[in-house]
Amino acid sequence: xxxxxxxxxxxxxxxxxxxxxxxxxxxxxxxxxxxxxxxxxxxxxxxxxxxxxxxxxxxxxxxxxxxxxxxxxxxxxxxxxxxxxxxxxxxxxxxxxxxxxxxxxxxxxxxxxxxxxxxxxxxxxxxxxxxxxxxxxxxxxxxxxxxxxxxxxxxxxxxxxxxxxxxxxxxxxxxxxxxxxxxxxxxxxxxxxxxxxxxxxxxxxxxxxxxxxxxxxxxxxxxxxxxxxxxxxxxxxxxxxxxxxxxxxxxxxxxxxxxxxxxxxxxxxxxxxxxxxxxxxxxxxxxxxxxx
Amino acid sequence: xxxxxxxxxxxxxxxxxxxxxxxxxxxxxxxxxxxxxxxxxxxxxxxxxxxxxxxxxxxxxxxxxxxxxxxxxxxxxxxxxxxxxxxxxxxxxxxxxxxxxxxxxxxxxxxxxxxxxxxxxxxxxxxxx
Numbered sequence: 001x002x003x004x005x006x007x008x009x010x011x012x013x014x015x016x017x018x019x020x021x022x023x024x025x026x027x028x029x030x031x032x033x034x035x036x037x038x039x040x041x042x043x044x045x046x047x048x049x050x051x052x053x054x055x056x057x058x059x060x061x062x063x064x065x066x067x068x069x070x071x072x073x074x075x076x077x078x079x080x081x082x083x084x085x086x087x088x089x090x091x092x093x094x095x096x097x098x099x100x101x102x103x104x105x106x107x108x109x110x111x112x113x114x115x116x117x118x119x120x121x122x123x124x125x126x127x128x129x130x131x132x133x134x135x136x137x138x139x140x141x142x143x144x145x146x147x148x149x150x151x152x153x154x155x156x157x158x159x160x161x162x163x164x165x166x167x168x169x170x171x172x173x174x175x176x177x178x179x180x181x182x183x184x185x186x187x188x189x190x191x192x193x194x195x196x197x198x199x200x201x202x203x204x205x206x207x208x209x210x211x212x213x214x215x216x217x218x219x220x221x222x223x224x225x226x227x228x229x230x231x232x233x234x235x236x237x238x239x240x241x242x243x244x245x246x247x248x249x250x251x252x253x254x255x256x257x258x259x260x261x262x263x264x265x266x267x268x269x270x271x272x273x274x275x276x277x278x279x280x281x282x283x284x285x286x287x288x289x290x291x292x
Numbered sequence: 293x294x295x296x297x298x299x300x301x302x303x304x305x306x307x308x309x310x311x312x313x314x315x316x317x318x319x320x321x322x323x324x325x326x327x328x329x330x331x332x333x334x335x336x337x338x339x340x341x342x343x344x345x346x347x348x349x350x351x352x353x354x355x356x357x358x359x360x361x362x363x364x365x366x367x368x369x370x371x372x373x374x375x376x377x378x379x380x381x382x383x384x385x386x387x388x389x390x391x392x393x394x395x396x397x398x399x400x401x402x403x404x405x406x407x408x409x410x411x412x413x414x415x416x417x418x419x420x421x
């Protein structure tokens with residue numbers, strides 16, 4: 001009988017040729033029965049929830065939690081998800097920037113560069129929020145974070161230094177955490193997984209709520225006068241991970257073998273608006289079944 | 293009957309399920325029009341981020357050896373699934389079917405793995421990516 005569970009293998013352990021044994025049991029069942037099941041660790045089915053959102057000592061909803069995307073978010077990784085025909089309102093400069101991204105840039109995240117906002121809001125990967133009275137931290141899968149000061153009196157600075165997550169200011173409006181971000185970098189940036197562009201004129205206003213215990217929701221307003229002819233929105237809901245689920249360390253540049261082999265662009269964008277293999281040539285015929 | 297090298301199956305299967313879950317798009321690196329089969333000896337395992345890697349030494353007809361890299365999921369994803377150590381050895385014979393890197397390097401995105409002749413993993417076309 002196959003058993004699940006067991007000691008976690010230290011990530012630092014690299015077996016040498018003389019190493020004794022390795023193996024991992026039980027998950028073959030996943031592999032054979034349900035190729036999609038393995039992805040369940042990073043996404044989760046949506047749930048109905050009747051429990052109210054928890055609140056912090058100062059009375060605000062507590063956004064803290066490990067949040068996972070659901071399969072209802074379609075297409076994932078695409079910032080145009082909520083736009084008719086998945087069509088972004090690109091200006092001519094935006095079209096040129098998109099073409100540049102598709103043909104001359106390697107996905108910054110694959111080079112271990114922070115994806116920033118709003119890319120991380122469209123990502124398929126989970127994230128974790130830690131909410132304090134004066135700061136809110138968003139912790140991302142790639143061991144990146146952003147730290148948002150919560151202070152309704154604070155204003156953007158005169159000439160902020162550009163960064164991947166921007167200069168972020170947070171304030172509460174009732175039960176909504178509003179995050180206003182400006183001063184984004186303009187090179188080595190994709191606005192989503194599909195290589196859509198943004199400029200340094202990007203301005204993002206997020207409105208985060210926790211409608212119930214099991215859900216977090218964002219309304220993202222994206223404005224970028226250089227590349228987009230009008231502002232547009234991106235809405236999304238995530239579900240709470242199971243108890244004990246949390247972010248783990250992810251040292252992106254530890255052994256980035258792909259770095260020197262990645263081609264420009266995101267690969268094909270499929271008709272459903274997600275990136276990935278579109279058509280696959282047939283594999284060699286399966287080997288004859290081996291009798292035990 | 294013992295099942296071995298399940299970790300390899302799971303690692304690779306996680307790597308191929310959903311490009312949006314990977315740290316890069318597989319289709320930006322591997323060519324869906326370059327199906328290949330390699331056959332050789334498991335010579336190295338790298339249990340690292342952003343991806344685990346399983347390296348297979350493949351001999352050609354002239355007796356030259358080339359090492360092929362088969363990409364797996366990151367350890368943080370694999371351990372989440374509750375792996376347990378069992379039996380698999382460097383030196384095991386693998387046949388791996390998949391799609392080769394676009395740039396001609398010896399890297400592949402695996403779709404089928406045979407361990408010592410037995411199919412232990414399959415990601416059929418159309419699933420995941």
